[in-house]
Amino acid sequence: MTTAPTGRSRPVITLTVVLLAFVTVPMSISGAAVALPDIGEDLHTAGAPLQWVMNAYNLTFASFMLVAGSAADLWGRRRTFAAGAAVFAAGSLAAVAAPGIVLLDLARALSGIGSAGVFAGGGAILATAFEGAARTRAFAAMGSAAGFGLAAGPTLSGWLVGTLGWRATFGLHAGLVVVALAGVGFIAESRAERRPRLDATGAAVFVAGLGLLVLGVVQGPEWGWSSPGVPALSGAGAALLVLFAVLQSRAAAPLLDLSLVRNRRFLALCTVPVVTTFGFVTLLSYLPTYLVGAGGFSPQRAGTVLLWMTVPVLLAPPLAGALVNRGASTRLLIPSSLAMVAAGNAWLTVIGPSSSALSIAGPLLLTGLGVGVSFGIGDGAAMSLVEPERAGMAAGFLNTLRIGSEAIVIAVYGAVLVSLVGTRVDSREVAAKVAAGDISGKGSDALAAAFTHALHLALYGTAAVCAVGALVIAAALAPPRHEREADEAGEAVLLGGQ
Numbered sequence: 001m002t003t004a005p006t007g008r009s010r011p012v013i014t015l016t017v018v019l020l021a022f023v024t025v026p027m028s029i030s031g032a033a034v035a036l037p038d039i040g041e042d043l044h045t046a047g048a049p050l051q052w053v054m055n056a057y058n059l060t061f062a063s064f065m066l067v068a069g070s071a072a073d074l075w076g077r078r079r080t081f082a083a084g085a086a087v088f089a090a091g092s093l094a095a096v097a098a099p100g101i102v103l104l105d106l107a108r109a110l111s112g113i114g115s116a117g118v119f120a121g122g123g124a125i126l127a128t129a130f131e132g133a134a135r136t137r138a139f140a141a142m143g144s145a146a147g148f149g150l151a152a153g154p155t156l157s158g159w160l161v162g163t164l165g166w167r168a169t170f171g172l173h174a175g176l177v178v179v180a181l182a183g184v185g186f187i188a189e190s191r192a193e194r195r196p197r198l199d200a201t202g203a204a205v206f207v208a209g210l211g212l213l214v215l216g217v218v219q220g221p222e223w224g225w226s227s228p229g230v231p232a233l234s235g236a237g238a239a240l241l242v243l244f245a246v247l248q249s250r251a252a253a254p255l256l257d258l259s260l261v262r263n264r265r266f267l268a269l270c271t272v273p274v275v276t277t278f279g280f281v282t283l284l285s286y287l288p289t290y291l292v293g294a295g296g297f298s299p300q301r302a303g304t305v306l307l308w309m310t311v312p313v314l315l316a317p318p319l320a321g322a323l324v325n326r327g328a329s330t331r332l333l334i335p336s337s338l339a340m341v342a343a344g345n346a347w348l349t350v351i352g353p354s355s356s357a358l359s360i361a362g363p364l365l366l367t368g369l370g371v372g373v374s375f376g377i378g379d380g381a382a383m384s385l386v387e388p389e390r391a392g393m394a395a396g397f398l399n400t401l402r403i404g405s406e407a408i409v410i411a412v413y414g415a416v417l418v419s420l421v422g423t424r425v426d427s428r429e430v431a432a433k434v435a436a437g438d439i440s441g442k443g444s445d446a447l448a449a450a451f452t453h454a455l456h457l458a459l460y461g462t463a464a465v466c467a468v469g470a471l472v473i474a475a476a477l478a479p480p481r482h483e484r485e486a487d488e489a490g491e492a493v494l495l496g497g498q
Contacts, residue, residue, distance in 0.1 A: 279371070
């Protein structure tokens with residue numbers, strides 16, 4: 001059971017506050033990426049220290065998500081959301097004032113911890129504050145908000161960097177969350193009825209395990225995948241996660257109730273954002289690089305081309321939610337949406353150095369539509385399978401998979417591109433430059449061809465992953481045999497009565 005919400009709840013304000021925060025957190029990911037060149041120039045840094053402006057945020061965001069989710073159930077969903085928003089704002093303000101790259105990286109790590117509280121607490125608030133069709137609409141709106149933040153981040157950040165400087169980007173993020181904090185008092189508080197102590201040992205083991213695993217993968221492209229440090233970190237992280245599972249199976253009050261993971265429908269729905277990471281987030285990260293490098297587009301034009309993919313992500317979630325509320329089957333819609341993402345990635349292999357924006361509109365629209373449908377109904381469907389008292393834990397687990405997979409998949413995808421380009425160029429250094437969009441100099445046509453070859457193979461790979469994911473998730477969402485037999489028996493009785 002979950003205790004009855006305390007305080008006067010105002011659904012419209014509750015939804016508005018949570019959505020504003022859900023716009024800002026992904027905006028801080030995609031927007032910061034655009035600011036990196038100016039940060040490097042202003043702070044006189046490059047390479048790994050500069051890249052950790054992104055990595056530090058993603059690492060702590062993913063690692064603390066599950067802890068924040070369980071804390072929300074024990075201490076209060078509104079309290080966890082508000083604490084996370086406050087920490088995020090503090091980290092963003094610290095980034096604004098950071099005099100050097102080390103303090104900037106630390107500030108971004110702090111913001112990542114706050115983001116975990118925002119996502120875990122916010123998802124749990126929506127799951128407990130709304131029911132039925134209203135909850136479906138709320139989670140559809142949440143999908144649109146997250147998609148808008150991810151898509152608008154580069155545009156807003158680019159404008160701010162060009163007019164006010166890179167520090168204004170983090171100032172915007174802080175300001176938006178402070179506005180959200182002003183409305184927290186209108187959100188009713190709720191928590192689990194039984195509130196044992198937080199599993200501190202499990203929390204420490206999980207944070208260390210996931211942190212080391214993600215760190216090993218993220219550092220792979222920087223150190224080289226053959227470096228001993230990469231398998232050492234990743235192996236240690238994996239071992240700690242196994243230990244975490246063992247500890248949770250024996251804990252009286254676990255950080256993660258393993259019965260959630262054993263629920264195949266819930267687990268299948270939690271893997272939906274993992275699959276879309278392969279087919280969508282990778283394109284957000286690397287397609288502009290290809291368009292600018294091999295296609296000769298300006299950065300502004302490349303960003304405009306991405307609207308073919310991002311606009312459907314904003315518009316489709318409410319439509320998908322409305323379909324579900326009118327009786328459409330989530331079990332059919334979600335695998336179909338992932339199949340669209342797979343088809344869009346495979347179709348995008350028509351791209352080449354001479355491609356126009358219109359020639360790739362079809363595959364980008366199809367991919368964006370598929371992602372938008374899954375954004376609109378996936379989280380809500382997953383949370384509907386969970387008892388209210390475990391809403392925070394479930395939201396934490398769901399978003400751990402989402403953010404953790406993004407950090408890992410983006411790093412691996414970039415390394416794969418470099419390796420594939422390397423099969424057609426002279427050295428790894430040249431391959432890395434090409435994969436980063438630098439094909440200037442002698443033999444630029446051959447370098448563009450190498451980049452195109454690598455991108456095509458990567459697209460076929462992501463299409464295969466999404467297609468297999470769609471099939472596996474469809475099988476996992478199918479009702480158990482005893483439910484099908486009961487439905488068939490009921491139908492037979494009904495027909496017999498007629």
